[in-house]
Amino acid sequence: xxxxxxxxxxxxxxxxxxxxxxxxxxxxxxxxxxxxxxxxxxxxxxxxxxxxxxxxxxxxxxxxxxxxxxxxxxxxxxxxxxxxxxxxxxxxxxxxxxxxxxxxxxxxxxxxxxxxxxxxxxxxxxxxxxxxxxxxxxxxxxxxxxxxxxxxxxxxxxxxxxxxxxxxxxxxxxxxxxxxxxxxxxxxxxxxxxxxxxxxxxxxxxxxxxxxxxxxxxxxxxxxxxxxxxxxxxxxxxxxxxxxxxxxxxxxxxxxxxxxxxxxxxxxxxxxxxxxxxxxxxxxxxxxxxxxxxxxxxxxxxxxxxxxxxxxxxxxxxxxxxxxxxxxxxxxxxxxxxxxxxxxxxxxxxxxxxxxxxxxxxxxxxxxxxxxxxxxxxxxxxxxxxxxxxxxxxxxxxxxxxxxxxxxxxxxx
Amino acid sequence: xxxxxxxxxxxxxxxxxxxxxxxxxxxxxxxxxxxxxxxxxxxxxxxxxxxxxxxxxxxxxxxxxxxxxxxxxxxxxxxxxxxxxxxxxxxxxxxxxxxxxxxxxxxxxxxxxxxxxxxxxxxxxxxxxxxxxxxxxxxxxxxxxxxxxxxxxxxxxxxxxxxxxxxxxxxxxxxxxxxxxxxxxxxxxxxxxxxxxxxxxxxxxxxxxxxxxxxxxxxxxxxxxxxxxxxxxxxxxxxxxxxxxxxxxxxxxxxxxxxxxxxxxxxxxxxxxxxxxxxxxxxxxxxxxxxxx
Numbered sequence: 001x002x003x004x005x006x007x008x009x010x011x012x013x014x015x016x017x018x019x020x021x022x023x024x025x026x027x028x029x030x031x032x033x034x035x036x037x038x039x040x041x042x043x044x045x046x047x048x049x050x051x052x053x054x055x056x057x058x059x060x061x062x063x064x065x066x067x068x069x070x071x072x073x074x075x076x077x078x079x080x081x082x083x084x085x086x087x088x089x090x091x092x093x094x095x096x097x098x099x100x101x102x103x104x105x106x107x108x109x110x111x112x113x114x115x116x117x118x119x120x121x122x123x124x125x126x127x128x129x130x131x132x133x134x135x136x137x138x139x140x141x142x143x144x145x146x147x148x149x150x151x152x153x154x155x156x157x158x159x160x161x162x163x164x165x166x167x168x169x170x171x172x173x174x175x176x177x178x179x180x181x182x183x184x185x186x187x188x189x190x191x192x193x194x195x196x197x198x199x200x201x202x203x204x205x206x207x208x209x210x211x212x213x214x215x216x217x218x219x220x221x222x223x224x225x226x227x228x229x230x231x232x233x234x235x236x237x238x239x240x241x242x243x244x245x246x247x248x249x250x251x252x253x254x255x256x257x258x259x260x261x262x263x264x265x266x267x268x269x270x271x272x273x274x275x276x277x278x279x280x281x282x283x284x285x286x287x288x289x290x291x292x293x294x295x296x297x298x299x300x301x302x303x304x305x306x307x308x309x310x311x312x313x314x315x316x317x318x319x320x321x322x323x324x325x326x327x328x329x330x331x332x333x334x335x336x337x338x339x340x341x342x343x344x345x346x347x348x349x350x351x352x353x354x355x356x357x358x359x360x361x362x363x364x365x366x367x368x369x370x371x372x373x374x375x376x377x378x379x380x381x382x383x384x385x386x387x388x389x390x391x392x393x394x395x396x397x398x399x400x401x402x403x404x405x406x407x408x409x410x411x412x413x
Numbered sequence: 414x415x416x417x418x419x420x421x422x423x424x425x426x427x428x429x430x431x432x433x434x435x436x437x438x439x440x441x442x443x444x445x446x447x448x449x450x451x452x453x454x455x456x457x458x459x460x461x462x463x464x465x466x467x468x469x470x471x472x473x474x475x476x477x478x479x480x481x482x483x484x485x486x487x488x489x490x491x492x493x494x495x496x497x498x499x500x501x502x503x504x505x506x507x508x509x510x511x512x513x514x515x516x517x518x519x520x521x522x523x524x525x526x527x528x529x530x531x532x533x534x535x536x537x538x539x540x541x542x543x544x545x546x547x548x549x550x551x552x553x554x555x556x557x558x559x560x561x562x563x564x565x566x567x568x569x570x571x572x573x574x575x576x577x578x579x580x581x582x583x584x585x586x587x588x589x590x591x592x593x594x595x596x597x598x599x600x601x602x603x604x605x606x607x608x609x610x611x612x613x614x615x616x617x618x619x620x621x622x623x624x625x626x627x628x629x630x631x632x633x634x635x636x637x638x639x640x641x642x643x644x645x646x647x648x649x650x651x652x653x654x655x656x657x658x659x660x661x662x663x664x665x666x667x668x669x670x671x672x673x674x675x676x677x678x679x680x681x682x683x684x685x686x687x688x689x690x691x692x693x694x695x696x697x698x699x700x701x702x703x704x705x706x
Contacts, residue, residue: 071522073631075530206676234675238635240429242626243553244422244667245675251415264532267627275553275625277544292531296627299537 059101062352062359064345065109065125067136067146072112074138076290077263077337081138081161082108084338087325088345097349100357104349107131113138115145122146126153132352132361133157135344140164140210147173156351156365160344161337164210168387174368176344176389178336178379180286181217183307183395188221188258190397191283191305194412197225200283201254202232203245203269205261214285215260222258230254239265242272249273256281263287267297274300281305281413289336294405302402305410309379309394310339313408319378335407343378347389350374418550419671420664425556427663428563429621433636434643434655435567436615439574442650443587443607446496446509450517451615451640454491455633456524458484458616459623466539473539477620484616485609491516492608497601524630534627542625555624562621563656566614571652573610583607587650639666642682646689648696657697661685 066085069078085106093103109125111118118136125131126149134150137143138161150157150172159167159175168175191197200222204215219229233248239261246269249257257280259269266287273282274297284306294301312323312333322342326334334342352359354367368387375381379391399410433455440448462480465471471479495512541554574580585593586603594600619633643662647654662682669681689697 070530071525073629075525076532076629079530206674234670236675236678239675240622240635240639241422241426241663241667241670243425243556244419244670247415247418247422247551248671264627264629264632267532271626275542275544275555276551290531292529292533293627296532296534 059103060358061103061105062098063105063107063128063131064348064352065107065122065131065134065136067111067118067121067125067134067142068108069113069138070110072114074113076292077138077161078113080291080335080337081341083330084322084326084334084341084343085135085160085345087322087329087334087338088342088349090329091321091325091342092345092349097346098352102352102357102359104345104352106135106345111136111142113142115139115141118142119145119149122149122155123153126150126155131155132355132359132364133348135160135348137162140167143167143173154361154365156361156368158344158348158368160340162210163214165213170369170387171365174371174384174387174389176340176347176382178309178340178343178391178394179388180214180307182390182392183286183309184214184217185221185224186395187283187305187307187397188218188223188227189225191256191281191412192222192225192227195281197222197227197256197281199228199230199254200256200258201230201249201252203249203257203259203261204232204234205237205239205265206234207236208262211260211262211285215258218258218260218283227256235261235265235269237262237265239268242268243276245269246272246276246278250276250278254280256283258283260285261287263290263293267293267301270304271297271300286336288400289407291332291335294400298400298402298405301400301405303399303410303413305397305399308336308396308398308407309391310334310336311396311398311407311409313406314396315378316380318376322378339378346377347371347374347382414549415671418552419667421550421552421556423664423667424660425553425559425663426667427660428560429618429659430636430639430643430663431656431659432563432566432614432621433618433640434647434659435570435652436611436613436618437637437640438644438647438649438652438655439570439583439607439611439614441644443583444492444496444500444509444604445506445587446513447506447641448496448516449510449513449637450491450520451611452633452635452637453517453520453524454484454488454612454615455619455622455636456628456630457487457520457633458619459628459632460524460527460630461616462620463533463535466536473535476539477617480620481613481616484619485613487520488612488615489605489608491520492604497604500604521630521634528630530630532627532629535624540624553625555621558624559621562617566617567652567656570610570614574652579603579606583610584650638679639663639682642686644696645686646696648693648699651696651698654696654698 068082089104089106109121111121134155134157136146137159140162143159143162157173163180205211230252233245235245259266282304284304288306351367355363371384373383379394383390397410398407401408437451440446458480461483462476465476465479495516499508543554545552582598583603586600590600643658644655647658666678670678
């Protein structure tokens with residue numbers, strides 16, 4: 001048993017130790033906050049003329065996050081989006097689009113187009129205050145997951161691939177996806193007028209809301225040209241039996257069959273209709289574009305029309321600059337996915353140009369909200385309505401051509 | 414005519430499910446492993462065939478043999494690397510399932526790299542894709558191939574497992590490894606043989622699945638749920654049961670998709686599984702298990 005004096009001594013030594021530790025902690029806090037205050041004071045203080053000039057001349061790299069999808073089921077398209085975005089970064093910086101000597105620096109994080117993983121990675125990007133914005137999202141569920149994070153953390157996001165209507169939600173969520181709905185409606189109407197089409201049947205992947213909305217736009221286009229709707233055959237993602245769906249669609253007896261599905265399922269349906277000797281007109285979505293698609297089934301895909309907003313052989317000046325830079329870097333022409341990746345970064349650059357000398361999340365958000373049109377894009381002058389980019393001037397009806405699979409303007413048979 | 418054609422469509426895809434289910438069932442009954450990587454073997458069967466056609470330029474029948482062989486060897490390698498160490502330590506089914514998930518992810522990533530994650534397809538003209546019309550019913554040559562090959566292969570597997578000494582040894586190891594050892598059966602050799610057979614059959618199912626279609630590095634995964642359901646419906650340890658289950662699922666799925674809605678096809682398939690389990694807990698042709706007191 002310790003003596004009272006010993007206990008007191010122990011307690012006293014304990015109190016002294018505690019005091020010393022507390023004092024050391026307090027001193028550390030003062031030093032840290034002092035340094036922090038110094039930094040923040042520097043960043044928020046009105047810059048002197050000298051520092052402004054210096055900064056204008058040297059500029060700074062503005063970090064913008066990008067969720068890549070180089071792995072996972074969408075790795076093919078994800079690679080194209082990323083390749084286009086990297087060219088976007090290159091050309092934004094080379095042309096000085098942002099101004100004030102500032103450049104864009106993409107902070108690329110792999111997210112595999114998985115909603116849960118994308119939300120986690122988006123949160124990590126948002127946690128770093130150095131990142132003023134984010135570009136992402138090919139799939140609509142992924143866009144939804146990331147949007148929740150962006151709204152919570154006040155991080156402006158540009159969506160570049162997700163097609164489900166209503167995803168653009170200012171003040172933080174904007175979309176540069178060239179919405180396929182408008183293109184599909186245009187194709188339905190113009191193809192019908194050109195060929196004198198009388199009836200159409202639909203094959204629709206019904207477990208994908210974005211695809212369903214695209215099929216609705218096809219229906220609107222055909223209906224506007226007076227084409228009779230003979231019915232819809234439903235398929236699902238991970239469809240295994242394309243022959244069955246093709247049999248059902250052919251049995252409807254339509255002059256044309258419009259296929260609304262994601263890439264693998266769309267190609268499978270086109271091939272099944274071809275194998276079943278369907279002699280009517282097969283029509284597809286923009287999902288038929290992509291590296292390797294034509295080569296996977298050239299006989300079936302030859303001359304199947306689909307709509308695109310970007311065709312490397314028919315581009316404006318900005319588009320030619322993009323095509324040349326892409327070809328120089330990758331040795332191949334960009335597809336429409338790469339074009340969307342590029343355009344997202346270009347629009348981000350245009351928004352950063354209006355976000356001040358030292359863009360922040362708040363100023364970038366304000367700039368994006370204020371955007372009504374952006375001239376000089378690869379799609380021409382594009383407009384913005386409620387955060388959604390509209391590129392109505394640049395819809396083209398195209399098809400693959402044998403033997404090389406080059407995408408060319410579609411010619412009615 | 415539409416109904417007949419859809420039944421044929423259902424039997425065709427069901428034959429592919431049946432073949433996959435047989436391969437899946439061999440692993441399950443022999444090694445007590447629920448191998449979630451089985452779908453990737455199907456993908457690699459198609460991949461090896463594709464590379465044989467495009468890189469070597471052999472005829473389709475030879476490319477398919479190479480594809481099947483490649484898938485079989487891959488299955489053996491995966492078994493020896495991932496599952497054999499667990500068997501030596503008597504790690505139970507849960508550990509094996511987790512290991513199979515690892516194998517699945519790793520192999521799928523390899524397939525992604527090999528294909529640049531882009532769709533591919535057997536070269537034009539390499540596989541018969543004509544349509545045959547019989548009494549107004551259109552049947553694809555690829556469907557005839559799928560149905561006939563499945564019947565031949567499943568029959569051959571059944572004969573091998575139930576009418577040969579090797580098959581008896583494989584089944585003995587699956588039943589009781591220790592007892593099999595006592596009577597002179599080398600369990601490891603039989604397990605490797607089972608993996609080889611399973612991989613080969615699964616690889617062939619992948620080749621038939623993608624014949625005439627484009628495919629990618631995840632294509633084989635669509636067979637996994639159907640194959641598992643077929644094994645459950647048909648009965649564990651029964652080759653004929655798995656085959657019957659596969660064909661049944663193929664027909665039910667096709668008819669429900671055609672005449673009800675594709676939105677319900679999976680619900681109907683697995684509803685069927687539940688119904689079968691309610692009345693036939695060991696499957697339609699499942700074997701009874703005798704346990705001595």
